[in-house]
Amino acid sequence: MRTFPALLLSACLAAPFALPAAVAAQQVQQQPQITVTGEGEAAAAPDMATISLGVEVDGDTAAAAMDGASDVVSRILDRLEGFEVAPRDVQTSSLSLDPLRTGREGETRPRIDGYVARNQVTVRVRDLDQVGQILGAVLEDGANTLGGLDFAVADPDPLIDEARRAAVADARAKAELYAEAAGVRLGRVLRLDEVGGMPRPMPMAEMRMAADVPVAGGETGYSAQVSVVFELLQ
Incomplete structure (x- = not known):
């Protein structure tokens, strides 16, 4: 029976610290927000x-x-x-x-x-x-x-980064358009996720010919897609 006061005191001390975190999480969920998807592409001649x-x-x-x-x-x-x-x-x-x-015909084995x-x-x-x-x-x-x-492309990293930047810029442009149409302002980014994993290579249309056997090198491109949650402000 002597342990009850100690347990009660611990619970009372912990409660004030747990409450602000729960309230903050609830406020984030309740604040106006918008989720948009952005797409970006980047291309270069193959090497x-x-x-x-x-x-x-x-x-x-x-x-x-x-x-x-x-x-x-x-x-x-x-x-x-x-x-x-x-x-x-x-x-x-x-x-x-x-x-x-x-x-x-007539043979049992090939x-x-x-x-x-x-x-x-x-x-x-x-x-x-x-x-x-x-x-x-x-x-x-x-x-x-x-x-x-x-x-x-021997080193695709710069193209991949360019496609990612373009995807984020596309998402922001869409969100700003929707916010303006709704009469509100766009706030900070609450969440950003890359959709579909690594940006993937894609075929491009331009042609490049080589001698002897004709081949088309064209361009090598990468596309990226992101999902972004923005805060909306009055």
Whole structure:
């Protein structure tokens, strides 16, 4: 029974500190506010391209198929070295060897009629004027598969930041318009959230052509979206 006064005293001392925080939170929720979504974009010409290319070779034996693919890839690597593509920008992305099976009427099991070897290489090209020339050259060297061609900006951070600033500015412009139309003033930012995670790259319309094999580099852009809660003042 002697502990009750101590517990009562603790509760009385804690109550005055808890009350202002609760009141402040309630006031924030009750004050007039507006939530708007802003969108921003930023674009620049790409300065790097990634090419996925390779070769597919058939052979009577597994060794013959693999040797044929290896010979072509060796010529491709020599060609890339001639274009001064750095070794760090060339990587084997896929290597496979599979039997070629055929089935005939009356046979219970498919027969192996040969083998196919596939070797895929990913190349980063930092001089975009060489993209078309490289594609044309490796085709002459025996490349017969093209897995993709992507253009990018080596350092996208400045573009991403520009898109974010544009998104926040767009949100503020919308909020100011709504506040003016409603006859109130725009106050401070109460909350700001980036919607959808990291700003994402987007395709742009402009074209850029390279020699030999025509390719369109265009522009590389990023878009960002934010949700902003503004205070409204009378």
